[in-house]
Structures are given as C-alpha cells and as structure tokens.
Amino acid sequence: MPVPRETFLSSVWRDGIFKDKVLFCTGGAGTICSMQVRAFVALGGNACITGRNAEKTEKGAADIASVRPGAKVIGIVADVRDMAAMEAAAERCATELGSLDFAIAGAAGNFLAPMSQLSSNAFRTVMEIDTLGSFHTAKAVMPYLIQSVQKHKNSGKEEPTGTGGRIIFISASFHFRGQPLQAHVMAAKAAVDQISSSVAMEYGPHGITSNVITPGPISGTEGMERLSTADARSVKESKAKIPVGRWGEVKEIADATVFLFSDAGSYVNGVVLVVDGGAWRTTGADMGSTWKYPGFFLSGAVVEGVKGGKKSKL
Ligand code: HXC
Numbered sequence: 001m002p003v004p005r006e007t008f009l010s011s012v013w014r015d016g017i018f019k020d021k022v023l024f025c026t027g028g029a030g031t032i033c034s035m036q037v038r039a040f041v042a043l044g045g046n047a048c049i050t051g052r053n054a055e056k057t058e059k060g061a062a063d064i065a066s067v068r069p070g071a072k073v074i075g076i077v078a079d080v081r082d083m084a085a086m087e088a089a090a091e092r093c094a095t096e097l098g099s100l101d102f103a104i105a106g107a108a109g110n111f112l113a114p115m116s117q118l119s120s121n122a123f124r125t126v127m128e129i130d131t132l133g134s135f136h137t138a139k140a141v142m143p144y145l146i147q148s149v150q151k152h153k154n155s156g157k158e159e160p161t162g163t164g165g166r167i168i169f170i171s172a173s174f175h176f177r178g179q180p181l182q183a184h185v186m187a188a189k190a191a192v193d194q195i196s197s198s199v200a201m202e203y204g205p206h207g208i209t210s211n212v213i214t215p216g217p218i219s220g221t222e223g224m225e226r227l228s229t230a231d232a233r234s235v236k237e238s239k240a241k242i243p244v245g246r247w248g249e250v251k252e253i254a255d256a257t258v259f260l261f262s263d264a265g266s267y268v269n270g271v272v273l274v275v276d277g278g279a280w281r282t283t284g285a286d287m288g289s290t291w292k293y294p295g296f297f298l299s300g301a302v303v304e305g306v307k308g309g310k311k312s313k314l
Pocket of ligand 1 (some may be wrong): 122171
C-alpha cells in the first residue's frame with residue numbers, strides 16, 4: 001500500500017535534490033527511520049537500510065522503493081552491535097549502489113523499566129544497540145562519506161552536484177531533564193549525542209557534517225506504542241503539556257532530515273536538532289495546581305506579588 005507523499009514529506013522541497021545519491025540507514029525499517037529514508041528516495045536518492053530481522057528489513061526496503069519508479073533500496077541484515085557486520089553492510093551498499101553519501105544512525109532499543117527491574121544485561125543491551133551501534137555506524141560509513149564530500153564539496157555555495165558527506169544520529173530528549181523508567185535510554189542517548197559531537201569536531205575538517213535529530217512524541221510510531229499509555233485521558237493531558245498542543249508527525253522528522261542533508265543545512269554541524277514542538281521544555285513544568293501548564297497561560301490569570309509586575313497584553 002503506497003504511503004501518500006504528504007504523510008512523509010512537506011511540499012516545500014524540490015524534486016531531484018538527492019538524485020544519484022545514496023543513503024545508508026540503520027534500523028531503516030522502523031516507523032521514523034523508514035519515513036526519513038522514504039523522503040530521501042522520493043527526492044531522487046537510493047538507499048540501503050539495515051536491520052536484524054530479515055523479513056522486516058526486506059519488506060521495508062521494498063515498500064520504500066515503491067515511492068519512486070526506478071528507485072533502488074536494498075535491505076541488509078546486520079546487527080549494529082557487530083562492527084564487522086556494519087563494515088560489510090557499508091561496503092555492500094557503496095559497491096551495489098555506487099556510493100554512500102549520507103548516513104542515519106537510527107537503530108535503537110527501548111522498553112519501560114525502573115532501575116530496580118533493570119538487569120545488568122538489560123542495561124547493557126540498550127547501551128550496545130544505541131551507543132555502540134551508533135559508534136560502529138559512524139566508523140563503518142566514514143570512509144565513504146569522506147569520498148562523497150570530496151566529490152560534492154561543502155563550500156557554502158550551491159555546488160552543481162549537490163551535497164554529500166553527512167551523518168545524522170537519532171536520539172531522544174529524556175536525558176535533558178530526566179525521565180523515570182528510562183535509565184538505560186538516558187545513558188545511551190546522552191552518549192549518542194556526544195558521539196555526534198566528536199564526529200562533528202574530528203571529521204568536520206574533512207567537510208563532513210554530523211548532527212543529531214531528537215524526535216519528541218511522534219504519532220503512530222513504535223516508540224510511542226512502547227512508551228505511552230493507551231489511556232485516552234493521559235494521552236490528551238500529555239498533548240496539552242506540549243507547547244504546540246499536539247504530538248508530532250513522522251513527516252516533521254523527515255523534513256528535518258531533508259533540511260540537514262540539503263544545501264540548506266550546509267553550515268549546520270554538531271547540533272542537536274530537537275523536533276518536539278517544545279515538549280522537553282515543559283515536561284514536568286506544573287508547579288502545583290495554581291499554575292498548571294498550559295491552562296495558566298491561557299486563563300488570563302496573574303501571579304500575585306510579582307515585584308513591579310504589570311501584566312502586559314498578549
Ligand atoms: C526489563 C527487559 C525488558 C523489559 C528486555 N529486557 N525487555 N528488562 N523490562 N521490558 C531485558 C531482558 O530480560 C534481557 O535481560 C535483556 O533485556 C536483553 O533482552 P533480549 O530480548 O535478549 O535482547 P534483544 O533480543 O537484543 O532485544 C533488544 C531489546 C528489544 C531492546 C530488548 O526490545 C528490541 O529488540 N528492541 C528493538 C526495537 C525497539 O526497541 N524499538 C523502539 C525504539 S523507540 P536478562 O537479564 O533477562 O538477560 C525509541 C524511541 C525513544 O528508542 C524516544 C521516543 C520519544
């Protein structure tokens with residue numbers, strides 16, 4: 001069943017901007033990553049996606065390829081925890097598709113568990129998938145990304161052959177403030193953010209850019225299925241606490257990806273781009289029932305006793 005274009009891509013992007021370029025994405029059959037890859041392929045590129053489950057990965061690749069006639073998308077079975085497997089996957093991608101110009105380190109593992117129920121092996125498993133896996137991905141793709149940016153220079157001018165040599169790591173915002181039941185993920189994603197910083201510093205001189213995309217709560221994703229309750233009232237309350245008042249759409253992560261890979265993102269390096277409607281800034285922001293977020297801001301009420309504090313008009 002073809003996915004309608006408006007569900008994974010805004011109409012603001014120009015067709016063909018990734019023509020003849022190749023994206024390598026770990027965990028590429030997942031709900032968020034598959035839409036990022038789909039957007040890239042819709043805009044002219046080809047791709048390799050990796051995953052541990054052969055059936056899911058191959059089906060994911062075929063689904064994504066259906067987005068554009070002539071698109072090539074290869075599904076490769078590989079575990080990000082295995083460095084040799086990642087090197088072999090990157091080599092196969094570059095050989096079969098002719099280059100490897102962009103990468104997304106997207107493979108992740110998550111489940112809700114308090115530390116009291118988290119075994120050493122459970123903690124290690126998520127650290128190995130998210131953190132070690134991101135490190136392996138960066139190491140495996142870097143020789144090819146460097147070759148790409150030598151051909152498609154990151155000069156700040158609009159290069160005739162477009163862009164190349166860019167990597168995005170997918171992270172989470174739990175470690176910005178703290179999130180119960182996510183000790184393993186907070187540790188793993190904080191480390192992922194820092195791996196991206198190291199890539200930005202150490203490979204930036206070669207022309208590479210490295211950035212993190214931090215999705216907030218995105219509708220219809222495996223992450224939200226695992227992490228949110230099915231209870232409609234709490235979902236409503238969770239949305240109300242987000243400054244823009246809603247969960248995000250997969251397309252909003254794909255759009256951020258296209259921005260960072262396109263000429264529009266050429267001078268963006270070493271950042272954490274949080275695409276969450278402002279959610280992480282307000283999580284837990286209620287300071288008692290009087291100033292409940294966001295009702296207080298919508299009610300017209302004032303905080304009494306603020307020195308010199310006259311309420312200005314909206
Ligand atoms: C406590 C758990 C557990 C749970 C597994 N473990 N699930 N402990 N609570 N719910 C423990 C196991 O008991 C075992 O420890 C250890 O973790 C390893 O489990 P395995 O099943 O052997 O591991 P593995 O097959 O490698 O599976 C990895 C996994 C699994 C992370 C546990 O869930 C997985 O493959 N997930 C991949 C897909 C995924 O999670 N996607 C969601 C990404 S969403 P013991 O001690 O028993 O040996 C995401 C978004 C976040 O990251 C941001 C959203 C806003």
